[in-house]
Amino acid sequence: MKLIPFAEQYPGEFLERNEGNFNVFFDKLTQFHIGTRNDIGDGTNSRRRISNRFKYAEELKDCSINEKGIASEDVIGEFNDMISGSLRHQDPMTAFNIIPAPLLDVAAGLAILNLYTPNACWDFISGKICLYEKKIARMLGQLVNWSDAEGYVVTGGKQALIYAIKSGMGRAQLDSPAEIGDLVVICSNLAHYSIEHACHFLGISPENCIRVATKASGEMDPSALEQTLRRVAAENKRVATVIAVGGGTVNLVPDPIVEIKRVIDRSVQQLGLDYTPHLHVDTVISWAWLAFAKTSDSFWKKDQDPTVVNKIVSVVAKLEGINLADSFAADFHKTGFCPYAAGVYVVRQADCLIGLNNNSMGLGDELSFGEAEPYRETLENSRPANGIAAIWIALRRMGLDGLRKFILYQLNVCERFKQVIRKNHADHFEVLNDHTMGWEIVIKPKFHQKLSWDELQNSTVEEKQAYSEACHLFLKEFWYGPIEDETQKSPILGFIKSYSRKGKYEQAFPAFLIHPTSLHYNESIIRDLLTCFVNKKVRFEQNHNEMVVDEASEYLTRFVPPK
Numbered sequence: 001m002k003l004i005p006f007a008e009q010y011p012g013e014f015l016e017r018n019e020g021n022f023n024v025f026f027d028k029l030t031q032f033h034i035g036t037r038n039d040i041g042d043g044t045n046s047r048r049r050i051s052n053r054f055k056y057a058e059e060l061k062d063c064s065i066n067e068k069g070i071a072s073e074d075v076i077g078e079f080n081d082m083i084s085g086s087l088r089h090q091d092p093m094t095a096f097n098i099i100p101a102p103l104l105d106v107a108a109g110l111a112i113l114n115l116y117t118p119n120a121c122w123d124f125i126s127g128k129i130c131l132y133e134k135k136i137a138r139m140l141g142q143l144v145n146w147s148d149a150e151g152y153v154v155t156g157g158k159q160a161l162i163y164a165i166k167s168g169m170g171r172a173q174l175d176s177p178a179e180i181g182d183l184v185v186i187c188s189n190l191a192h193y194s195i196e197h198a199c200h201f202l203g204i205s206p207e208n209c210i211r212v213a214t215k216a217s218g219e220m221d222p223s224a225l226e227q228t229l230r231r232v233a234a235e236n237k238r239v240a241t242v243i244a245v246g247g248g249t250v251n252l253v254p255d256p257i258v259e260i261k262r263v264i265d266r267s268v269q270q271l272g273l274d275y276t277p278h279l280h281v282d283t284v285i286s287w288a289w290l291a292f293a294k295t296s297d298s299f300w301k302k303d304q305d306p307t308v309v310n311k312i313v314s315v316v317a318k319l320e321g322i323n324l325a326d327s328f329a330a331d332f333h334k335t336g337f338c339p340y341a342a343g344v345y346v347v348r349q350a351d352c353l354i355g356l357n358n359n360s361m362g363l364g365d366e367l368s369f370g371e372a373e374p375y376r377e378t379l380e381n382s383r384p385a386n387g388i389a390a391i392w393i394a395l396r397r398m399g400l401d402g403l404r405k406f407i408l409y410q411l412n413v414c415e416r417f418k419q420v421i422r423k424n425h426a427d428h429f430e431v432l433n434d435h436t437m438g439w440e441i442v443i444k445p446k447f448h449q450k451l452s453w454d455e456l457q458n459s460t461v462e463e464k465q466a467y468s469e470a471c472h473l474f475l476k477e478f479w480y481g482p483i484e485d486e487t488q489k490s491p492i493l494g495f496i497k498s499y500s501r502k503g504k505y506e507q508a509f510p511a512f513l514i515h516p517t518s519l520h521y522n523e524s525i526i527r528d529l530l531t532c533f534v535n536k537k538v539r540f541e542q543n544h545n546e547m548v549v550d551e552a553s554e555y556l557t558r559f560v561p562p563k
């Protein structure tokens with residue numbers, strides 16, 4: 001039988017050998033766009049249209065692989081269905097969480113990159129991609145004055161945490177092997193909720209993932225860390241990694257890194273440890289603030305709101321301590337204009353990666369093209385290059401100047417939101433988080449104009465319960481009501497199940513979160529969003545004179561991840 005090239009059996013479906021049919025690819029892009037654009041309505045919908053809250057079991061029941069391939073038009077229809085209901089981060093009415101706005105150059109570059117499927121497991125296959133990954137780590141390291149930084153592009157903050165813990169596990173056992181049950185990880189009460197799960201993946205048990213107390217400011221208490229280090233040593237356990245907070249999506253308040261490092265070094269001396277625990281700073285959001293650290297003059301402060309300037313100056317001052325750490329993380333899918341997944345795990349120097357490697361070639365400065373093999377250290381074997389390409393394009397297109405302008409914009413948007421709430425809507429909402437240095441806005445609804453946050457702290461058990469129940473009920477209507485509504489133009493805001501401004505020094509209650517990361521805010525859009533939210537709250541109050549317990553709405557908040 002004559003061999004017919006597969007591509008000839010499917011004409012126009014694959015890139016030709018000489019890539020002469022690129023126009024077919026562009027046509028396809030156009031077709032995909034035409035087949036999906038209706039679901040954004042007139043462009044002011046906060047999520048792509050979705051017809052109902054489907055049941056998964058119902059949708060899955062008739063699912064099977066087709067015998068014959070279906071037509072492009074049909075698959076475009078299904079693709080459109082697949083992305084229906086996704087939030088539209090472009091729309092300023094979507095202020096739900098940090099949602100990245102990819103640069104168009106990044107999206108275009110990725111579309112081309114995917115035609116080549118480079119595998120970043122080994123440079124022999126993927127050309128210079130491993131070199132660019134190393135350049136990214138080196139450039140980010142320079143932001144904290146590390147001249148020999150190394151690292152890997154990862155799926156995000158959680159993978160960076162896994163790498164940081166694994167790096168530290170290697171260092172803690174270099175001279176004295178330890179049982180897995182004798183390795184601990186230390187972080188603060190307010191560090192990211194994924195740390196226990198990261199430990200779980202690495203075999204570290206929940207009791208060996210130790211959370212130490214924070215001060216009322218939300219920062220790790222260095223004396224609590226010191227006591228914990230003593231206790232761990234007294235139990236003959238070893239510290240794999242200490243994780244310092246670089247700032248969360250809610251409460252962007254970095255830990256005191258310099259003091260943490262001082263406590264670690266002092267403990268190593270006093271306790272006679274034969275290793276220094278790895279210190280990782282979880283700066284997945286706040287790494288972008290380092291762009292301000294790199295400018296010696298203060299031109300960027302000119303004409304800026306003093307609140308915004310003070311916020312930036314204090315974050316930059318806190319982050320100076322990263323220079324003393326062993327690693328930090330930077331998510332470009334949070335504060336770097338890239339789509340998911342694009343994070344970087346950056347280490348001070350190559351030997352900080354020791355725990356990742358079970359089979360190193362360790363060529364160091366002798367490394368030549370054809371010899372870079374990241375797979376020996378990374379979780380993935382086949383490694384996507386998407387994150388590397390996206391990060392490079394974004395970093396180079398924006399530069400430090402673009403990052404600074406972005407943060408200034410976001411912080412100004414935050415201040416405008418707070419001003420309008422205080423001036424026009426103080427009867428309905430109270431701004432709770434003036435202490436944070438980020439751009440998130442946490443607000444408490446005043447249902448029927450009752451009880452401020454401070455009054456709630458001192459109110460009766462019944463009043464506290466009534467407030468929480470009203471929040472849950474309002475959330476249910478606010479989040480899910482618009483899905484049944486054809487226009488789907490409602491604002492989409494975040495929710496915090498259990499919010500406290502001061503950790504355990506204040507009782508936690510539900511609160512609403514405005515995380516305004518659309519890049520299209522102006523004064524009138526901010527006013528429109530808040531007016532719309534107030535109207536929804538007023539309508540809710542009119543329909544619920546008496547707050548009633550609704551188990552379904554309380555149940556719903558089980559699905560809101562902690563912040």
Ligand SMILES: Cc1ncc(COP(=O)(O)O)c(C=O)c1O
Pocket residue numbers: 155156157158159192194247248249282284285331343
């Ligand atoms: C401080 C912090 N660390 C870690 C993570 C986890 O990052 P990712 O979701 O990219 O894995 C987040 C996510 O929001 C975060 O805010």
